[in-house]
Each structure stands twice: as structure tokens, then as C-alpha cells.
């Protein structure tokens with residue numbers, strides 16, 4: 001169901017409900033009539049509207065009231081969990097992904113009530129939505145080694161507990177690597193590991209989002225069949241979702257560049273798993289070729305994917321309410337933060353004119369871009 005039609009341009013300020021400083025820039029928060037909150041920067045330029053309450057999770061609105069996917073990125077929790085939220089808000093992002101602990105260590109400092117409170121407050125204050133976590137790189141639920149497997153399950157349960165405490169929507173996880181066993185045995189291990197994790201956290205709201213992988217080495221999850229097998233095999237899969245990583249599926253051999261290929265890939269996903277399992281996207285371009293099965297992220301439009309696949313995803317109405325997180329390299333270029341650059345690139349792809357028209361997906365203005373973009377600066 002679409003939200004009621006609203007015209008954000010008519011949302012004149014009703015009530016000033018708060019003010020804060022964000023990276024040196026004052027930000028005002030205004031309440032509007034109806035279930036809409038609007039944020040305006042000091043120049044009064046509207047930059048975000050979103051619904052609060054109800055079943056609708058928010059996103060960008062254009063005159064006519066059509067919603068857009070939530071665009072954000074993985075952000076660092078250095079200095080506090082709330083720092084990731086504030087950083088995301090500083091880039092005018094709609095959503096954020098974090099690690100809930102050091103992702104290269106088993107041990108984790110306990111979450112304090114203060115950590116949790118400040119994190120939740122910063123979400124409420126900034127309007128950043130759909131916070132999620134990515135699990136530790138050490139966890140391998142497919143491991144044939146008993147000790148590592150048990151340790152992985154324990155650590156994964158801790159990740160779910162922390163995510164639940166912080167109020168995260170989901171924990172993105174790489175299904176695992178079968179190492180010296182087999183695909184079949186690896187998948188069976190994953191199913192058992194997930195069953196145990198779900199049981200240990202029963203009653204929790206946080207979901208497990210299986211990530212599509214590039215298929216490096218013995219990594220599982222690079223075929224939709226793997227994910228389907230896991231989802232079918234788990235005893236209660238009501239808390240299981242999927243996170244599609246554009247770089248990974250491309251590297252794994254699923255074509256998404258040409259529109260017809262993009263549609264065919266998601267038709268196959270729908271047939272194998274069901275499109276409604278998709279909870280989130282990781283938007284990354286790929287440093288490596290199609291089918292390389294190598295996982296290397298590149299800035300949006302600067303890798304082998306090029307710009308078109310992102311136009312397809314962002315303007316696909318089936319995904320209009322989903323959070324989409326960048327995991328592109330950090331840093332600066334010509335004085336501009338790379339996160340800002342990538343978010344701006346994504347936002348420039350929104351086809352405002354056709355968004356929200358009838359049909360399962362808005363028709364992008366196609367250009368047949370294949371392969372790496374010519375000029376790179």
C-alpha cells in the first residue's frame with residue numbers, strides 16, 4: 001500500500017520541534033500536520049520528508065507523494081554507536097549500517113545502557129531509519145571444524161543480542177565457507193547454526209539477512225539456490241530475509257546491467273526465493289569483472305557494473321521502501337567526501353518523472369553502458 005499522497009512542497013513549517021548542530025551546520029526539525037516530519041537545513045531547503053508511525057518506513061518523497069528507497073551507507077562506530085548515526089545524517093543519508101563490535105575480533109566490550117540510549121536517541125533526533133548491522137568476518141556458520149563452528153554460533157547469537165538491544169532491523173551475514181567439506185555439508189551446517197541462533201533469540205524482532213556473496217573461495221551464498229536451500233531448511237524462517245549486494249551478484253555471474261538482464265535476474269530470484277524476502281540492498285560497483293567471483297567494491301558507476309544497474313534498482317518500485325546501504329571505499333576526492341559523492345550519484349539516478357507510475361518498475365531512460373566507464377578521475 002502506498003502512503004497517502006502528499007506534496008512536500010506544500011509542507012510549510014508548522015512547528016519547530018527541535019534544533020541541533022550537525023557537522024557545523026544547524027539543522028531544524030519541523031513537525032507538519034499528518035504523519036509527516038520534515039527536515040530543513042538553514043537555507044530552508046527541504047531535504048527529507050518521512051512518515052512516522054504506521055506501516056510505512058519512510059524514504060524520499062516527491063510531489064505526488066511517491067516514496068523512494070532509503071539511501072545510506074556503512075558507517076564507523078568509532079567514538080560511540082551514535083556517531084555512525086550522526087555521520088549518516090551529516091551526509092543526509094536515510095539509513096545506516098554498522099558493526100556492533102570490532103568485526104575482526106571475537107571478543108566484544110559489553111554494550112552499556114548509555115550506548116544503547118544514545119544510539120536510539122540519535123536515530124530519533126536525526127530521522128535516520130532502518131539501522132542494520134553486518135556481522136563479524138570471523139563467523140563461519142558453515143565451518144566443518146567443530147570448535148570454530150560452535151564459536152561462530154555463540155558469536156552470532158551475541159551479534160543478534162546486541163542488534164536487538166540497539167533496535168536494529170537486521171543483521172546482514174555471509175552464510176559461510178565450507179572450506180574442506182562440501183557445499184551440501186556447508187549448507188547443512190548453516191541451517192543448523194541459524195536454527196540454533198533463532199532459537200536462542202526467540203521472541204526478538206531483529207532479523208537475519210542472508211547476504212548474496214561473490215563466491216570467493218568456498219563461500220556459499222553466491223547462488224540463489226544456496227539461499228533458497230537455507231531458507232527452506234530452517235525450521236522457522238519468519239525472521240529470515242535477504243540482502244542483495246549488487247557487486248556480489250554481478251561477480252557471482254548474475255547479469256544486471258542491461259534492463260532485460262536485470263529483470264531476468266530478479267525473475268529468477270523471485271522464482272527461487274521470492275522477491276518479498278529482500279529486506280535490503282548493498283549498493284556497490286565492482287572492481288572485478290562479471291563472473292569473476294572476486295569481492296572488490298568500487299565507487300558507484302566507476303567499476304565494471306557502470307551506472308545503469310543502479311538506475312534499475314533505485315527506480316524499481318518493488319524496492320521503493322527498502323534500505324540500500326553503500327559499502328564503497330571511504331575517503332576524499334577533490335575535497336569531497338566519497339560517501340557524499342556516491343550518495344549524490346545515486347540520488348541523481350532517481351527518475352522523478354516516471355517514479356510511481358503504474359507497472360512493477362519504472363522504466364529508466366536507457367543507455368547501453370557496458371563494462372567499465374571510459375574516463376576515471
Ligand SMILES: [Zn+2]
Nearest residue numbers: 211245282327
Ligand atoms: Zn555487502
Ligand SMILES: [Zn+2]
Nearest residue numbers: 248295296297
Ligand atoms: Zn563485498
